[in-house]
Amino acid sequence: MSESRFQERYEDFKSALARLEEGLSIETNDSIIFDGVIQRFEFTFELSWKVLKDYLEYKGIQVKTPRDSIKKAFETEIISDGDSWIDMMIDRNKTSHIYDETEARAIYKKIKDYHIHLLRELREKLESMT
Numbered sequence: 001m002s003e004s005r006f007q008e009r010y011e012d013f014k015s016a017l018a019r020l021e022e023g024l025s026i027e028t029n030d031s032i033i034f035d036g037v038i039q040r041f042e043f044t045f046e047l048s049w050k051v052l053k054d055y056l057e058y059k060g061i062q063v064k065t066p067r068d069s070i071k072k073a074f075e076t077e078i079i080s081d082g083d084s085w086i087d088m089m090i091d092r093n094k095t096s097h098i099y100d101e102t103e104a105r106a107i108y109k110k111i112k113d114y115h116i117h118l119l120r121e122l123r124e125k126l127e128s129m130t
Contacts, residue, residue: 066089078126079113
């Protein structure tokens with residue numbers, strides 16, 4: 001894995017995170033906004049684990065799955081809370097199969113109250129490492 005590939009993915013991750021933050025900044029009770037935020041969370045999470053994978057591979061650590069990437073990122077102190085990252089991954093997997101508005105709103109709340117902080121922390125950590 002080249003540094004340029006990592007940098008490219010990192011820029012994509014930062015852009016996706018900015019769009020997620022933009023969605024979360026809208027104070028509303030509109031289900032369309034909730035759906036949009038959940039969609040933005042999905043692709044931000046996908047980029048987050050892939051940027052972790054790219055960074056780890058650039059450093060010579062081979063990983064294949066989101067769970068492996070999270071585990072190794074925690075072991076190498078790129079992320080500080082592996083359990084919360086696993087919880088975020090589980091929520092991401094649930095979002096593909098949400099048909100219940102109550103469950104969708106519960107995940108939206110977790111994105112807004114918890115997951116966004118983990119994603120921001122990753123952005124800051126990677127910024128300090130590049």
